[in-house]
Amino acid sequence: MEEEEEEARGLLTSGPDQASRDAPEVPDPRGTPPALCDPRRLAHRLLVLSLMCFLGFGSYFCYDNPAALQTQVKRDMQVNTTKFMLLYAWYSWPNVVLCFFGGFLIDRVFGIRWGTIIFSCFVCIGQVIFALGGIFNAFWLMEFGRFVFGIGGESLAVAQNTYAVNWFKGKELNLVFGLQLSMARIGSTVNMNLMGWLYSAVEASLGSAGHTTLGVTLMIGGITCVISLICALALAYFDQRAERILHKEEGKTGEVIKITDVKDFSLPLWLIFIICVCYYVAVFPFIGLGKVFFMEKFGFSSQAASAINSVVYVISAPMSPIFGLLVDKTGKNIIWVLCAVVTTLASHMLLAFTLWNPWIAMSLLGLSYSLLACALWPMVAFVVPEHQLGTAYGFMQSIQNLGLAVVSIIAGMILDTRGYLFLEVFFIACVSLSLLAVVLLYVVNRARDGNLNYSAKQREEIKLSHAE
Template sequence: MEEEDEEARALLAGGPDEADSGAPAAPGALPALCDPSRLAHRLLVLLLMCFLGFGSYFCYDNPAALQTQIKRDMQVNTTKFMLLYAWYSWPNVVLCFFGGFLIDRVFGIRWGAIIFSCFVCIGQVIFALGGIFNAFWLMEFGRFVFGIGGESLAVAQNTYAVSWFKGKELNLVFGLQLSMARIGSTVNMNLMGWLYSKIEALLGSAGHTTLGVTLMIGGITCVLSLICALALAYLDQRAERILHKEQGKTGEVIKLTDVKDFSLPLWLIFIICVCYYVAVFPFIGLGKVFFTEKFGFSSQAASAINSVVYVISAPMSPVFGLLVDKTGRNIIWVLCAVAATLVSHMMLAFTMWNPWIAMCLLGISYSLLACALWPMVAFVVPEHQLGTAYGFMQSIQNLGLAVISIIAGMILDSRGYLFLEVFFIACVSLSLLSVVLLYLVNRAQGGNLNYSARQREETKFSHTESMQADGDMEVSWMMRTQKCRIILGDICFTLLKIYSNIKIHNGQGLI
């Protein structure tokens, strides 16, 4: 990355001679903010990447923030309410994978992000219209359309991150992206209820119309995501033109059959992801009523404590991302995060301790896991398969979320919150077992998933030296071959000259 930056700076400054001599930049040199090889420009791109997913994450948890209002205004029970999350996840069981495939093979990152942002906007509008027209089936359809774009947009966001920041910055970038996503979720949890009450006061009564108008106003954030997708597409194309390289492409072509070649460590990462997140998102979706019924919190206090996971995740994700960047040891950090989440759910299930403790622990562990787990995919798959790998990871995650959302609603309606918490504890325990297996498999195969930051740098340096050595050997071989050709040519020329002299001498003797 540093070598590419130096080359780009030399190009933009008028040539390597000027860059090395420290001479002033040429008149045509770009300002730092407009130069794709400079840090300032990459920070601008990172800001747009973060806001790319803001609207999607804000609107994803609209049902959780308005759980009481939706169940009352639309007259549905918990099982039907959880279908709003299930319908979001069902299309992504398949479409996330194909979204990643299309990013790699058909659309590219730019068009993929724009198209998926459009689906997010359209889906939120349909979801809001379902409330306005008192049609719960339309709300479900809106969540379906929203889901088509939401998770695939996250795949595009991850692929953008790897394309621009692959290397020692990647964990920090993932942490910052997660931070902005959690800010979106936090703002949603604490804003939508207040917004509903203001719309109710304006219209004079509560009801499905008030619900629909509230959701429509919340959809403005999705338009923000679309604007960021357009800006990113322009900047990415511009960087490709200026730096004379193709972003995120290797010249290799991804095939759907490549999935069967995914390694065992990658499959274990998938299992960890699914088993962990099904114990977090469905719980938050039902958490507001849980804190009201078990601990006696008011509706406002329950919303606040239910959002504390996202509140903590927003500032802590970049910190943990930087920590993982500096230390490495991704598997160990994932192990700590999953174990802490298990403790958190056990506290919520079997004690009456103040739930702020357990939820703060859950927020910390959730932030740590995301920063350590998701970048590991880039360590075990080739770059040309990244979109497909992340898409497949999102696909099976959404399969788990779709199934568990329905099961969670059924358990809650029939058995109550204690059985639901025991179920979540079982899911986290399976995730913990998968982390242990990943550690053992990685160690047996000599993988780099648990390398320290220093070991990764040394491995990268050794790989670079090896490539340079191979190149030197090839050049040396070519030079020796060329030398041999010259010697053979001289020999042939000398023999030909001797033969010509003999012929001339014989001819003169005959005369």
């Protein structure tokens, strides 16, 4: 799941009139409410922030359930790797379209409160169907469950960001997005390290392994989605209550999507799209298949393989905010993207052609993955006019999901017919294409005297000079 896209969308949004939050307080005839119950007080806003963070926890926890249980899914459902990877492809397919319309549905159809609840329900229902597919030994039902889960997952991330913008502003917002991103990484990490143990516990309880054990394990994991749904209901209540007390409007995503804007996209923007797709298809499908890779090539135990497969998320949780600050201060976005892509290429080459301890390669991958997200996604805002930002980010997410869906299937086919070495060579080729696009972007930006390598300070100075 794309927690970077979440940041990108969130940073584009504009909440409702923030001045309403600074209006004179209206005396409450019943007396001053406790700090935890007063939306004007920090304690209450921290309570809301905790609900925002847990809102997406279930979605991120369950997204990589297949990766954490790769061996068990293939064995119990009697499927090959190609069919196994369809569980990821079916998640991505609906988001090829929904990336354009998720914000529209929240703004114009459901509203932020009902939209969040509805998308949370899709996540819950999708996970239940996914689990029932295991219980009834119906792999097609598991695929359908992942499709329904995908309908809710990405749109729920948009809703989460809209709530953040509606409740927090200014410098607070960067911290809030960092905390939400860290919680997403924690959800993925807990999944990787818990689901294998949970399967073993259910197996011991039922007395045997099999599709029923798999389904029950997935159903128990779905409890996290129910917790997220409860957070959505609580957020709706608190947001409606704050709207009444503070006389503010319901939050909007601020997205403006016009498909006709695509014809106006510049060469640098298309190169950014290519970098994005070619990079991420070498990360997420690899993590989806990584557990068995570490068991087969390096002889790791199931738990150890899960731990190392999750290290990308473990590193990303604390490093994403740090790298974000670094990129903000120094600028040089293209240079940082170049460093991230080169490091990722080195990581895949170490995994493919050496027997070095894979903790080294995976740690490098975790660092580079975090750095790329912080440096790549903001560049879109530097090369397109403000009125086209919603379309640009929507298109970027759309083709990213399309790439992930297609490459997930291709990766499964390569693994079934050629093995892990050829799969790693395929990922190396994808990262190499991304590297070529970065170099071309640097050349084009230099030739056009572009602003992609400016620091935040330089951008502010240019903005002030234009204002004068």
